[in-house]
Amino acid sequence: MKMIYLTLCLLVGNTIVAQTNADLRITSKPKDVTLYLSGAQITATASGSLKEGMQSILFTGLPAGIDQNSVQVKSNTNVLIYSVDFQVNYLQPQDNKAYKLLEDSLKIYTAQTDRLQIQVLALTEEITMLQENRSIGGANSGVSVAELTKMAEFVRTRMNDTGLKKLETEDKVERINERIRLIQQQMNVLRSASATPSGEVLVQLSAPLAGPVNFELSYYTGNCGWSPLYDIRVKEVGAPASITAKANVFQNTGQDWKNVDITLCTGNPSIGNTQPSLYPWTLYLTDPNEIRRPMMKSKALRYEDAPESTGAPSAMDAAGSRSMAENVIVDNSTATNALFRINTPFTILSSGKENFVEIQKYSVPASYSYFSIPKLDRDAFLVAKISDWQNSELLPGDANVYFENNYIGKSWFNTQLTGDTLTLALGRDNQIKIERKLVKDFNEKNLTGSMKKLTRTFEITVKNTRKSEITIELEDQIPLSSNEAISIEVLERSNAVYDAETGKLSWKLKLKPGEHQKLTMSYSVRYPKKFIVSGL
Known part of the structure; x- marks a missing residue:
């Protein structure tokens, strides 16, 4: 047990040394994002001032889900880079500016309630004093009616003013406390998010001269992606159909993308890109009476008797069954994948929320007809047919259908038809x-x-x-x-x-x-x- 504890301490100690002994810490800023259906290739920029000779640089605040084999670092000078290592920092999570703002607000509101509570206490003491000092003059001295009336009016006025002021102050305290409660709730949410570990890239390099250097850092990370979505609008029967292709983008990488250039790719680099192979498919005659014995033997198959996995598809006796090739991350932006570059820089926060990005608009001629089966439904259904449709770049996806500025509902937009005609259901027409x-x-x-x-x-x-x-x-x-x-x-x-x-x-x-x-x-x-x- 002591040995395990000592080993753990050494590991933690090495992590801390790797973090604290870097000669320079740099925070990078994402600039270009190639977003796949699952995952993204990110290019970030950073700058720092190097000293002459050997040194280490730590790029901090990166996503923890980076594929360590995809990390590349470049510089604009004759800097010699000797090693690039990715590590996950569990001890110093990413900075959360929103949390710090809430923390500052909490301090301000807490100070306000403290001051108001003092006012409430003072007003309460004043009311108590007025209530306890009701006797006027001595026990044996008489008090005139005028003096008594004047004193009663003073007490009544003072009690009224003090009581109202106390109620107003307590109401302020209650409103501020409610605000504090909401801030604390949001801080709890952000605190759990800020506890997420961050990624770091440690670079060992040598600089021939001291001075400023610009770096470019590229890497692949998960926890992000996009899916296609379409808006199909028909102004009136006979008018061209307007198709707006959009991307439903999400990212929860742990790093905000602010004003980045986004390129959408229809490929998916997280799946294997090795082509499958067919192997001989052999049929055998089996005696049903002999089935049980082989099954019993198969349960005792030893580990050393199991076939080796080569990473390539392997054949099995079952019809159509095979093992999958090992997943390899490849930037396969070739003719098999379509790229859509978004012209305007976009900001997507690391929240997991949906962000809708417009890809392209199409205005296509369409022919319209109605369809009805009165025996089943007496309504007529409007159908739009788009001929000569051969846009293989777009992926199938959900579509929001609008007709005559009215939302009709959702439909499935199938862009991968083997024919050249797309059929769109535009809903019922009561006319x-x-x-x-x-x-x-x-x-x-x-x-x-x-x-x-x-x-x-x-x-x-x-x-x-x-x-x-x-x-x-x-x-x-x-x-x-x-x-x-x-x-x-x-x-x-x-x-x-x-x-x-x-x-x-x-x-x-x-x-x-x-x-x-x-x-x-x-x-x-x-x-x-x-x-x-x-x-x-």
């Missing part, structure tokens, strides 16, 4: 009136023979109350027979396209402003009298 009603339901019960015949006729009315011409697609259906004893005949379909296999009826109509059109669908069902047809 397209649709009605479906049963106009004939006739059951011929007195047919000769053993068969019955049921005839049904529906009428669908569509009216366009918009000020522009529309195209609308409607669907309905004819029932299908599941038995040879049931025969179905289509009597009327108003020029609908009829799919005999599915029973679907499809219409495509063009309606001018104010125009309405009626569609009729009718069918008959013949079946044996002794049966009842279910499903009608």
Whole structure:
């Protein structure tokens, strides 16, 4: 136990020495951020004045989640850099300016309450004194009515003024104490955040001459990323669709990004970039009676009998199973990944909160049509179709859809379609009136023979109350027979396209402003009298 304690002390001691014995401490400032879907490559700048000869520099206040193999340090002079080491500082966490401001405010408010409490105490003593000194004159001396009246008026006035002033002062104390309570709550939140360890980079170098030097520090860190988000706006039917691509950016690295140049990358360097390989897939015949014995043996597989892991995909006997290659961090900003550079410097605090950054706007021509299945829903749904859409740089993501300046809802914006047409649902349109009603339901019960015949006729009315011409697609259906004893005949379909296999009826109509059109669908069902047809 003593040996463990001694070792721990030595380790802590070495950490402290590494932190305190640096010849120069420098705080860097992030300048460029290449943000991936998960993680970021950050370039920071720093400056300091070096002495001549060998020395050590400590870059402080860095994210604790830095990949130590990604750290690079450059200078603008003939400085010779011998070593670059990343370390995590658990003893001296990052400075929190917000916490210090709250701490200063707490001191000011506490001093105010102390002064006010003294005032309350003085006023309380004054009230006590007035209450205890009510007798006027001696026990044997008389007091005139005028003196008594004057004294009573003085006590009443003084008690009233003192009591009101005490209440006002106590009210001030209560309000300030509430403010102090809120500040202390926020300080507790920031205190836990400030306890987060910080990263440091220790650099051993040699300077040929003394003087100022500029440094550039680059590294990869996690706890940050972005996801795509879109705003799709259609002003009116017939107008081009406006698509705004945005990035939902977050970072909780422990270091604020203030006025940095951001480049968004669709790649993900935290996943393996080694291409997989196929291995022979062999099938075997197995005796079911022999299954239990191999299974029992496999549980006793020794460690030294296990296959070695090479980091490359390895084949297994199970169909389609393989091990994953080891994750390697690679800045793979090539043709396989798209880069979006944000033109305006941006500030993103290390809070984990969402920040929305606009990437690009697109104005694309679109064709509009309505779709309805009156049997299920009498509303017409507006659909926008964007043809010749081939923007493989954008990733699929959620989209906020707006139509005629109204928020319609969320949709999924699939940019990775194999075709060249994007279909966007723009919601219901109450200006397209649709009605479906049963106009004939006739059951011929007195047919000769053993068969019955049921005839049904529906009428669908569509009216366009918009000020522009529309195209609308409607669907309905004819029932299908599941038995040879049931025969179905289509009597009327108003020029609908009829799919005999599915029973679907499809219409495509063009309606001018104010125009309405009626569609009729009718069918008959013949079946044996002794049966009842279910499903009608």
